[in-house]
Amino acid sequence: MFYNPLLRPGCSLTLVLLLAACGSAPPADISLATPASTAVAGSQIGDLKIERISWSASKPGCAGDCPRIEIDSIAFPGIPKLTMLIDRALADMTGIDQNLHGSYETLRQYTPYFWQTAQPRDATYFKASVKDLVGDVISIELHSTQYLTGAAHGIPATQYINWQRSKARILALDEVLIPGRRAELTAALSSAHQQWLAHNEDAQRDPTAYQRMWPFQDNNNFALTRAGLTFKYSAYSIAPYSHGEPELSIPYSALRGIVRPEFLPAS
Secondary structure: OOOOHHHOOOOOHHHHHHOOOOOOOOOOOOOOOOOOOOEEEEEEEOOEEEEEEEEEEEOOOOOOOOOEEEEEEEEOOOOHHHHHHHHHHHHHOOOOOHHHOOOOOOHHHHHHHHHHHOOOOOEEEEEEEEEEEEOOEEEEEEEEEEEOOOOOOOEEEEEEEEEEHHHOEEOOHHHHEOOOOHHHHHHHHHHHHHHHHHOOHHHHHOHHHHHHHOOOOOOOOEEEOOOEEEEEOOOOOOOOHHHOOOEEEEEHHHOEOOEOHHHOOOO
């Protein structure tokens, strides 16, 4: 089972901000530095400036089959805390279990650890992108895929961050909900799961067996979007690997009376 400390119950990404300060100049933390060799043309959503950072390398001095790292990340020139958080959160989305996760805290620290411990065909791919911008909240999607030598397929992981700009902090799911309405949200998510199953050919062949093997699970990994709340599930959680990382969405029409009014669209 893939170990992702960001998905532990009760784990808060806010704690990451209490770690050591930013790295220095290149080749420092990929998301924190924007040298000409790695910076890619930026973009802007409203008043939000975004800079894309691209970096890749194979193990230095290696020939033939070599370990590889690829990073396609983003930086926010006006929000250094969020940029730092993305860098550290991506680094945390590695390791196949808790005991094998190294002591690194940043992408820069992960790189030499990976070169030292990786097998010839191991590879790690990191990606960060803005999923949506809704009023005061930036929803960010973080993704990593690890390929281990000899494994049949890669190990993916996706984590959402919802950053509240006015308070410069991560917005937890319970803070988006009206107090006492978590059970109603779980019911709405379960309904979205049933709709997803109705379009799942594997589930339709034998619904009873499928739901026995892959039962519904509640989820805290959410993104606030203009269409509603989107929840991402890890591979093997509610479906076999062939279905990837399932995504369930709940429209705002089903969230009135559940989500706080300030997080609902004005319409």
